[in-house]
Amino acid sequence: MLKPRHNIVVTQRFFDSTAADFLGRHGCDVVVADLAPGQADGDLSEPQLIELLADADAWIVGHANITFSLLNSLPRLQVIARRGVGYERVDTAAVEAAGKVATIAIGGNDASVADHTVALMLAVCRQLKQCQKGLSTNDWSIPLGGDLYRKTVGIVGLGRIGRGVLQRLSGFEVKPLIHTTSPDGVHAEGGVVVDLETLLRESDFVTLHAPLNPATQGMIDERALKLMKRSAVLINTARGGLVRDADLLRALTEKRLAGAGLDVFESESNPALMPVTAQLIQLPNVVVTPHVGASTVEGLNRTNLIAAQCAVAVLEGRSPPSHCVIADGRRPVGQDGQP
Incomplete structure (x- = not known):
């Protein structure tokens, strides 16, 4: 049968x-x-x-x-x-x-998200959004970008995606700082384990790869952003809830942060925050994608x-x-x- x-x-x-x-x-x-x-x-x-x-x-x-x-x-x-x-x-x-x-x-999808993370880092620091916008209006002036090469990169969370990012960044000769609850083997991979405040203070790029849970909800808020360098770039390809987007918007508009690359937003789970997302999208120093890191x-x-x-x-x-x-x-x- x-x-x-x-x-x-x-x-x-x-x-x-x-x-x-x-x-x-x-x-x-x-x-x-x-x-x-x-x-x-x-x-x-x-x-x-x-x-x-x-x-x-x-x-x-x-x-x-x-x-x-x-x-x-x-x-x-x-x-x-x-x-x-x-x-x-x-x-x-x-x-x-x-x-x-x-x-x-x-x-x-670990490899796909890790690739996308590095792409956002490069897009922000090389001002690709401004370049594209300028050329669309026949403006050939040259925005002066920055390097990822030999910068200090803070990786928050070292699961499969975080490790993939760390591996990819080795070709840029970066100094990786790692904040993780599972530090085993990090030193062998070239990373230095630090507390979150040290990572935020010293990093030129901060990229988030932590899971979203009660302990990590809103971990990048006004206080955390004030610890970061004015020249730093924040990357989030993990979950929107890790960042208080209104605080990030304020830091960017007040020029307390150089830029951000965002694939996720708080408004994905809280539609009331869509006006904040809309303002982030319009900023010249923010490169955004619609949660496509794994796609x-x-x-x-x-x-x-x-x-x-x-x-x-x-x-x-x-x-x-x-x-x-x-x-x-x-x-x-x-x-x-x-x-």
């Missing part, structure tokens, strides 16, 4: 054929949500998500809020696989209470496949790679194979 096929709903754009084919070969029918232009799954209401996911056994998700009330309305759903690594919008306790599994796509063809293909593999593992009664599991509410299986 043929095994029943599983239904997998994808609420992310750019779900590639390789990941879809993998799911098909493992007995899954794939439905990719038809989102409106510019819409993300984080914009969908809970009733909209419930309608999309009513018949889903697995959900490959981006930035939607995963709550107890949502999960309680989806009894068929077994696994929530994030195509990404941050999971501040996933209520892991609710996942476990609902008896479901939630995973993240560790290792899929390369190669990076998304890798994370698509990891999310698909995690979903299939759960649907087949196996465990995904332990480093990808953020919550597992399944009852433990005994020696007789029964829960």
